[in-house]
Amino acid sequence: MLAVFEKSIGKPPIELSLPAVGRKCLNGSPEEIAETFRSWRSDSTFYCLSDSNFLALSHEGENPVYPRSIVVMDDIFCIFSGALYNTCELRRHYGLSRQATEAMIVIEAYRVLRDRAPYPPDQVVKELEGKFSFILFDSKASTLFLSRDRDGSVQLHWGIADDGSLVCTDDPNVISEACGKCYTPFPPG
Template identity: 65%
Template sequence: MLAVCEKSIGKPPEELSLPTVGPQKSRTRTEIAEVFRSARPESTVYSLPGGNLMALSHQDENPLHPRSVVVMDDVFCIFIGNLENISDLRRHYGLSKQTNEAMLVVEVYKVLRDRAPYPSDQVIRDFAGKFAFVLFDARCHMLFAARDRDGGVKFQWGVAGDGSLVCTDDPNIMSEACGRASAQFPPGCIFMNWSGLVSFDHPLHKVRAVAHEDNDGNISAVIFKVDLFTRLQSIPRTGSAANWADVKVVEASSGNE
């Protein structure tokens, strides 16, 4: 799985660019797509507005964590893993038995975008299972990504040479695309390009980037963790498509400091 969004849309946290030890890559979005195609010739690449892209391959797929993709009403979603309670979620949202995980995520996103009075962290908290997903709304230029609370599915994010945000489940692709400017996507978190990184188990606590240094004092890695000692003031609620793009989560993005 691969998703690449240019800087102004992806809005990657600044801390992803901190590691200075090891090779630094200067790949562009086009070059990253070619790297993915070369490594996975049978892959399908979806070209999105603004030169953004998503790609899916079933090569080396873990049968316990299958990959699926869906495109509905200009909303693209790649889902990895399984939801143990998908039957309950289908009933809750009034969806058919043929609705798979990727389709469910799109429908849930559309509910949040258009009419839900509750925040996205509350919705994703109800997802049970091992999963990771990336969703892109081509009309609104909204990016939405999440990983299960146990980190049961491989999922990384990083910054490419042109500043694009890169998300993938393939460490080799991440290394080629971003070098050391990458990190594990934190378990139990969601990322939205309009509000930043939030823990869906601890939404009122800040998610911080912790830098790790080598013996020479160089930053070798960054790990994002929930700071249970820092409590946010509040989380605004969304209620309509009109205010969806304007809502802000107070200090939720690790790149706000």
């Protein structure tokens, strides 16, 4: 999975851009990053959003224990990698059908908290039990939400592209190519 968002949406922490000895950050524009990903992952599907923002999903090299999926519901995009252990409980809690996937559950949990109360985003993750990482983008609100499980079992990296865009992926080779040395694993949730 891969997501690139302009710096007005994806506000990377200042630590990712701090200068360091021998640290090279300038490796690619969002368009170059997309082309590199497309050339490495011929089965990838791209979701182009406004202002050069995009999400991409590939099943190549996917770990069968941590499958990847993408769902778009009501202009909310969610790429999910991993597995939730309490899907039945969460489906009942949010009134979802038995066919609801993990990504659908994450979107519904986000929507409920966004629409009904001013809860912090960690309330969404608190209910999720399993091994996972996800990238959620609400295009109506221009809100980006990233998370990993508490143990950091499923990879998720973030970094800065040469134009200041935020780059997020589960592939260490992609993030290294896209961001040089200006990346780090996303902190566990």
